[in-house]
Amino acid sequence: MPTVKLVKLSKSYGDIKAADNLDLEVKDGEYLCVLGPTGAGKTTLLRMISGLLAPDKGKIFFNGKDYTGKEIEERKAALLSQTYALFPQLTVEENILFGLDIRGADERTKEQVLISMLDLVRLSGRSDAFPRELSGGMQQRTALARALASGADLLLLDEPLRALDARLRISLRTELRSLAKTLNMTAIHVTHDQDEALVMADRVAVIRDGRILQIGTPKEVWDEPATPFVANFVGQSNFFTGEVLQSSPLTLLRTPEGTVLKGRPSDLPQGTSAVLGVKIGNTELTKERKGYLKARVERIIFEGRNLHVDMVMDSGQRISSKVPSWRKGKIVAGDMVEIYWEESKGTVFPMPPSGLENELKVE
């Protein structure tokens, strides 16, 4: 149940900065998801918090106390790794009781914890099984029970659902979250899966190149992305560049072709070049009314619930949209369509210093 605070944490491997002056604060009992692409420094972050890796610079505080140099085993921060690392020579029971055994707990405590843990993760019948005899989901739950039973109050989860198949992954999301909540633990969950982060987290921290770009509730991160990268990584976006004409009550942006686009108010001065981002799910297309832009439908991909529509504008720029499936047949490849969006769904960003293309790159 501790609060965790990271102050100006830095770690580099040669030229690569896995953590770059990283600041992060996790509240008591919070379920925080750290979301970022591969190589963004997610695992490094967890390893530094757990003590497996020493930061080059910066400090780590648990409950306001400096824990930067503490031994791993004194942090009470249990790490659940991607591969679970269940000890193959021990049974489910022995795995779960590992932490208590190490601390020399008495038999009665062990008995009680074991029963409640097996119950909690629904493995009561399998306590004598060896890890290799369990299914992926059971292994995952055993690893979780082991972490929970160890007496740790901070749970560090490194892509805990990665190795599971799609259906199980989705059902375990809610389960994992509610377990952590029941036991009132602080949890830091690292993932590259935006759906997972949005569904599970109290707050989402988007990380890239060893820096936290934005931290906020799933809704904030989704609706009010802080940078074009966040807008694109958390739900794909279409981007348009142009010059700011006014910034309130609505932001007006004029494209090089002279079209004026509308978005939410911003504090950008008039005349600066800027980027307007719209989630593809909020990019609407119609043949009935006049929109901001015209585009020709290139292809339509049926995704079940939605249709994914790829279009190309006269300028050559490509844009995409998601529309409900019932519109299948009403739009076909080759149609000319009008593009529009609700003004409140357009977010305006200053032009990134390295250019839009570099900003959006996911390496």
Add this chain to the structure above:
Amino acid sequence: MFFLFFVILPTIYILSYAITDWGAIEQHVLDDPAMLDLILNAISASFQIAGIVTVIDILAGLPMAWILVRKEFRGKRFLDTLIDMPLAVPTAALGFSSAIFFAVTPESLAAPSFALNAVTSPYLLIILLHVVFSYPYMVRSLSAILVQIDQTYETAGRTLGASALSAARTITLPLFRAGLVTGIILCFARSLSETGGTMIALATMANPGNFATGPTLIGDWKHDLDSNPDLAAPLAFVSILLIILSLLLLVVLKIVIMKVHLPMGRIWPRPERLFSRGWFPKTKDGLAVLFLVVFVLLPSFFIFTYVASATPVSFDYGPFMDSLFYSFVIAAVVTVIDISLGVPLALYIAKNRKGKLPEVLDVLVNVPLIVPTAALGYSLGVFWTGQNIIPTFDALLIILAHVAFTYPLVVRNVAGAVEEVDPSYEETARTLGAKPVQAFRRVLFPMIKGSILAGAIMAFTRSLGETGATQAVVASAVTAPVYIVKLIKSEAFYTAGLACIVLIIVSYVAMLALRYVTNGRRSR
């Protein structure tokens, strides 16, 4: 520290003799053409034999490794055990057994009439003998690597239209290098340093002439050193030559195998397709099995038929049992030392792969493996008797010598195993609250226990069967293999045969016992 001071330093100590006593070498060796001739002949014979043996091992070992890893058939486990069996037989017994089987033997030995009784050249006999005991090493190293090579590469090659042979040759074989290097080094080093078996085989056959290999020279001369102190210089000279040449060879081999690219890329689709089907693969497999039986298994265990068919002679078990007990105690002490000091070093090497020092240590660990044990033993003896730090009991010297060449076996085995274990096990244990010692004992140790025991078995059997180093360090020592050498030299062939069998049985039982312990714990 222990490793450097007790293993590496004594091993190469003799090199300093070349500097301090160059005069003696000049006087007794370089200015004595007969002596020089003898030495050079012996050493060149050693290297030639080792080279030929290695080539034979590769040619015969490759198909066998393939059968063991890629084929599924009834009795596979049985075949698997069969290949390991010569490892359990001390080389002294092997030497006797093979010599009776292959060689033309003197009348007094009364070999069974169905022995081959064909080989008259000592050179050829030694090659055959060395193939017997180095073959399992080659098969083991090759199959260890083959298991790790993902068969999907080959399958992918096959689905892209390559015939079975083309795919194996162009895709899998090039991935083999690491295993090949290990196998070649092991076989070469084993053949180069073998003393006991060689001596016995030479003593057993009729008319060996004055044929000698480097290590047998050391063994013989060390024996005569007391009566003829002039031999000190030639002894040192042989040891130095052997050590330098073998180290040089290690370096050259590594470079050649890692750097030279064989022209593997070319494909001859039609002949290779032809060879991939029908009679050829079957013949190849058949030949591989036949080779194993005729050139490895039969010679290894021929001793049993010999003893069964020969006329019994009364045998005073007393002195032999004493020597056997002596050997056992030494092997046990050596194994304990190896484990308690080798495991920490292995952990250090495996866990700090990126550092400079562990890398250097990793290379140094190989040194005692490649240096012929007789040379190593002699060097060690000179080193320890020349100082006053520790008392020089015979047993202590022998133990130190045996530790020097068995220690690397344990370190290699354990370091290899530790590297295979995913570090996340130990890390997870730490985050669950385990202290480093607890994490090792509760998590890592149970995972590498098998390898530690495997290392212990190898160290134990190597120590038990070693002749060269024992003789070279203390000439008067009587361990079981040395005792057998003596028996044969005095033409007490039947008793020697019995002693060999006792030694085989005892070491086999020891091996089984250790293996039982390993498996018993693992299945828990």
